[in-house]
Amino acid sequence: MPGIEECLLKAMALPGARGAAVADCTSGLALGTIGDSPNDDHEASVAETAELARVAADQPTFAPAEDGDAAHGRSNPVEDVIVTTRSGYHLLRFVETTFDSSVFIHVWLDREEGNLALARIGLAGLAERLVLG
Template structure:
């Protein structure tokens, strides 16, 4: 089963991928990154995407259980988030972990070259195989 580095390289195989990272949404720290960063700096991008992810998870409007955190070992209350801009897609895929499920994969995808539906499928497959520990 692949770890962070292998999973990031797998995410970059998605057609149109510009950058990918694994981020802890509680702390905002990047656990690994590859390719370009949408802000120009991987740590800044990690912090900003973590704030967005935390807002979606803790706010309750998008969760099936009103913003309660995921049960350890269970699925996160939100599967993924998608942000579109005129020239790109940002896909955030939450990862279920045996501990606190506070990690997500972020894929930055060129809109002209990429396919959002296929990117979501590939990112979900990558997240399911990712081993953290």
């Protein structure tokens, strides 16, 4: 099972990946970063994406409680958040853990070279196997 560094390296192997981060949604701090940052400042990018992740996860419209969530250890029913821009895609994938986790993976893809569907599938697999600790 990959740790944070291996997870980031595998995220960068996704077609069109320009940068990636593993971050804590609650604190807005990076647990690890790799590659480029959309605004040339990884810390600022992580803080901004953490704010977006928090908003999506906290809104009942986007994350209504589902009966099976608590039974299956899912504290956050939102799986991922996708933002498209003229030049790229930003994919935020929440990491499910046995404890109350607020960790997510952010991958920034070049729009010309990236494949959003493939990246979403790959990132879901990385999030499932990521070992924190």
